[in-house]
Amino acid sequence: MLDSFGREITYMRLSVTELCNLRCRYCMPEDGACRKTRGEFLSEDEIITVVEAAASLGVRKLRITGGEPLVREDIVPLCRRAARVKGIDEVCLTTNGALLPALAKPLREAGVRRVNISLDTLDAQKFRCMSRGGDLSQTIAGIRAALEADFEKVKLNTVLIGGFNDDEIPQLAELTRQYPLDLRFIELMPMPDSGDFGPGAFLPCSVVTERLPELVPVPPDGGVAKLFRLPGALGNIGLISPLSAHFCRECSRIRVTADGKLKPCLHSGDEYSLKGLDFDGMVEELRHAILCKPSWHGVLNPDNRSRAGRSMNRIGG
Numbered sequence: 393m394l395d396s397f398g399r400e401i402t403y404m405r406l407s408v409t410e411l412c413n414l415r416c417r418y419c420m421p422e423d424g425a426c427r428k429t430r431g432e433f434l435s436e437d438e439i440i441t442v443v444e445a446a447a448s449l450g451v452r453k454l455r456i457t458g459g460e461p462l463v464r465e466d467i468v469p470l471c472r473r474a475a476r477v478k479g480i481d482e483v484c485l486t487t488n489g490a491l492l493p494a495l496a497k498p499l500r501e502a503g504v505r506r507v508n509i510s511l512d513t514l515d516a517q518k519f520r521c522m523s524r525g526g527d528l529s530q531t532i533a534g535i536r537a538a539l540e541a542d543f544e545k546v547k548l549n550t551v552l553i554g555g556f557n558d559d560e561i562p563q564l565a566e567l568t569r570q571y572p573l574d575l576r577f578i579e580l581m582p583m584p585d586s587g588d589f590g591p592g593a594f595l596p597c598s599v600v601t602e603r604l605p606e607l608v609p610v611p612p613d614g615g616v617a618k619l620f621r622l623p624g625a626l627g628n629i630g631l632i633s634p635l636s637a638h639f640c641r642e643c644s645r646i647r648v649t650a651d652g653k654l655k656p657c658l659h660s661g662d663e664y665s666l667k668g669l670d671f672d673g674m675v676e677e678l679r680h681a682i683l684c685k686p687s688w689h690g691v692l693n694p695d696n697r698s699r700a701g702r703s704m705n706r707i708g709g
């Protein structure tokens with residue numbers, strides 16, 4: 393369906409848990425423990441009803457996210473059910489990759505077509521520090537498993553942080569020459585709970601094209617990333633610039649949190665509750681929320697933090 397600004401809403405990001413096996417400093421506070429009871433989250437049946445209701449209004453692409461979606465024991469059957477919903481053309485998943493070695497194949501067989509894996513650094517010590525204890529080798533093993541599981545597309549997501557990983561831009565980009573995957577650099581968003589990385593931490597994506605002058609532009613693929621390619625590479629380099637060049641005018645997304653709140657805009661505190669509603673109730677609330685989707689996210693920079701009202705692990709990115 394169209395929102396009040398004529399944008400067609402075709403893409404839903406659906407968070408299936410707030411829990412995570414990492415604690416990334418830009419995403420969640422150190423004491424990120426979830427204090428909610430199970431009953432406060434959408435049940436598996438409610439999640440599928442949300443997908444059915446969204447599909448009935450024209451959502452075609454579904455991205456399962458979290459928290460870390462793979463910590464859910466029922467993630468494979470959940471993805472299988474979602475992939476079977478009439479009207480949903482594509483189920484994709486965003487993960488930190490640590491549990492992919494065991495799950496990549498079953499997820500692919502369940503109908504997940506594409507997978508995005510977060511990878512901010514190739515240095516094991518830096519990885520451990522940024523994720524507060526994570527093991528880089530597990531994420532690397534997850535990336536390998538995803539490549540072997542024959543997903544239609546594997547993308548790596550790298551949050552660009554000045555003084556942390558900008559020195560690794562060439563090495564990270566080189567992965568697109570070695571493996572058939574895309575790598576996207578994402579500008580660090582100043583979320584309510586994201587850590588304070590100091591004055592030089594925010595870097596516009598233009599630093600990537602400055603550091604890699606050999607990048608050649610390639611046509612867009614319908615997503616929000618500006619695409620480039622290194623000569624001879626097997627995959628693209630994408631630049632996602634929510635701060636330096638926001639893409640609100642082309643936004644086709646809605647988000648649903650694990651506790652059943654529909655967020656028409658990532659950076660707005662406006663939320664519409666779907667928990668406890670039946671199919672018809674969800675369709676009505678989705679329709680109402682889509683019509684209330686704001687035209688843009690407002691000024692967003694390190695001095696004007698997001699008004700999302702939640703940390704990223706409680707939204708889904």
Ligand code: SAM
Nearest residue numbers: 419458459460487488510549580581704708709
């Ligand atoms: N746990 C999964 C993962 O890490 O891919 C999925 C959930 S995570 C919240 C989704 C995406 O949000 C990740 O790619 C992560 O890097 C990104 N993200 C989290 N906080 C961010 C921030 N402050 N700025 C930019 N991206 C952020």
Ligand code: SF4
Nearest residue numbers: 412415416419459488
């Ligand atoms: Fe967990 Fe993903 Fe957030 Fe890192 S970015 S803490 S892996 S939800």
